[in-house]
Amino acid sequence: MERKLNFLIRNTPVKKVIISVDDHTLSPTRESQNNLDRSSYYTVRKDYPNFWHYFRDKYLNYYCVFLNDRYSLIIKNFIQKELFAFSKWGGVRSKTSWEKLSLDEQHQKTKERIRNYFQPENPSGKMSDSLKRIIALCKSHKIELVGLRFSLSRTYVDILDEESFNADSIFKANHLPIIDMDSIYLEQDSLFRDLDHLDRKGGEKFANVLFDNLSIDFQKQQNYSIQVN
Numbered sequence: 333m334e335r336k337l338n339f340l341i342r343n344t345p346v347k348k349v350i351i352s353v354d355d356h357t358l359s360p361t362r363e364s365q366n367n368l369d370r371s372s373y374y375t376v377r378k379d380y381p382n383f384w385h386y387f388r389d390k391y392l393n394y395y396c397v398f399l400n401d402r403y404s405l406i407i408k409n410f411i412q413k414e415l416f417a418f419s420k421w422g423g424v425r426s427k428t429s430w431e432k433l434s435l436d437e438q439h440q441k442t443k444e445r446i447r448n449y450f451q452p453e454n455p456s457g458k459m460s461d462s463l464k465r466i467i468a469l470c471k472s473h474k475i476e477l478v479g480l481r482f483s484l485s486r487t488y489v490d491i492l493d494e495e496s497f498n499a500d501s502i503f504k505a506n507h508l509p510i511i512d513m514d515s516i517y518l519e520q521d522s523l524f525r526d527l528d529h530l531d532r533k534g535g536e537k538f539a540n541v542l543f544d545n546l547s548i549d550f551q552k553q554q555n556y557s558i559q560v561n
Contacts, residue, residue, distance in 0.1 A: 334462045337469060339374035346475050348546075351466065353479035353503055353510060354528075355496035358455035358463065361448055369393050429531070430485060431521035438487045442527050446492060455497035463499060467506050478546075479503040479510035483538055486518040488527040511545050513538065 333351050340346050356362070372389040380386040430438070470477040479500055484492075500510055516538075517523050523534030530538055 334466050334469075335371045335374045335379070337466055338379065341469070341473055341475075342376075346473065348476040348478065349466075349470060350478045350480050350511075350542075350546075352482060353499040354481055354514070355492065355499075356449040357499035358459045358497035359449045360452040360454075360456040360459075362459055363456055365448075429522075430524040430526055435487075438485075438527065439491065442485075442487050442491045445488070445527060446495060450495045450497075455499075460502070463502055467502070467508070477508055479508060480542070481510065481512045481514040482528070483517045483523075483530055483534070484514045485521060485524050485527045489515065489518060511542065513541065516541065 337346075337349060340349075369389070372394050375386070375390060377383065377386050380389070433441070467477060469475075481500065503510055517530070517534065520534075523530055523537065525531040525534075
C-alpha cells in the first residue's frame with residue numbers, strides 16, 4: 333500500500349486514500365504473505381537503499397519467477413496437479429463457497445487462519461512503521477486518509493474474539509476517521525468466498541455501502557469511528 337501510494341503521488345493528484353485497518357493488518361505474517369514482489373512495479377530507484385536491492389526486486393524477482401520461492405511453488409503445484417491431470421482439461425473448477433461448508437469445516441478453516449495471523453504475540457514492526465509512514469505521507473501531501481474495516485463472516489468473528497494487532501488504534505491516535513463494516517454481513521454467508529473475503533456479489537454490495545458512507549463529511553468527524561449497520 334505504501335508503494336502504491338507513492339506511485340499515485342508521483343503520477344497524479346490524490347485527494348483521498350482508503351486503506352484497511354483490520355485486526356490482522358499488522359500481523360507479522362503479512363510481511364511475507366503480501367504482494368510485495370508484484371508491487372515492485374510501482375517503485376523507483378530512490379525507494380531502495382542501494383542499486384542491488386532495486387535491481388533484484390524490480391527486475392530479477394519480478395520477471396524471473398523461478399527465482400521467487402512463492403511462484404516456484406505455484407508453478408510446481410500447477411505442473412503436478414493441473415498439467416498432468418488430463419481429466420481436468422476442458423473443465424471448470426471452482427472452490428467450495430463458504431456457505432456450502434459444514435459448520436465443522438468453517439470452524440477448522442477459521443482456527444487455522446487465526447493461528448496464522450495471531451500466533452505471534454506482537455504486531456510487525458515493519459508493518460507498523462509502514463502504516464505510520466503512510467499517515468505521515470498523506471499529511472504532508474494534504475491527502476484525506478480513511479481507515480476501513482472489511483466485512484467478516486459470523487464464524488470468524490465469533491472465534492476471533494478479542495484478537496487484534498490494533499491498526500485502527502494508530503488511526504485513532506492520529507485523529508483519522510474509520511469506517512467499520514466488519515459486522516454488516518454476519519448473517520449472510522452466501523456473500524463470502526471464504527471466512528474473511530467477500531465474493532464478487534458481496535464485493536459489489538460492499539462497495540455500494542462504502543461509497544454511500546464516503547459522502548459523510550469526515551472533516552467534521554475526525555475522532556469518529558463510523559459503525560455501518
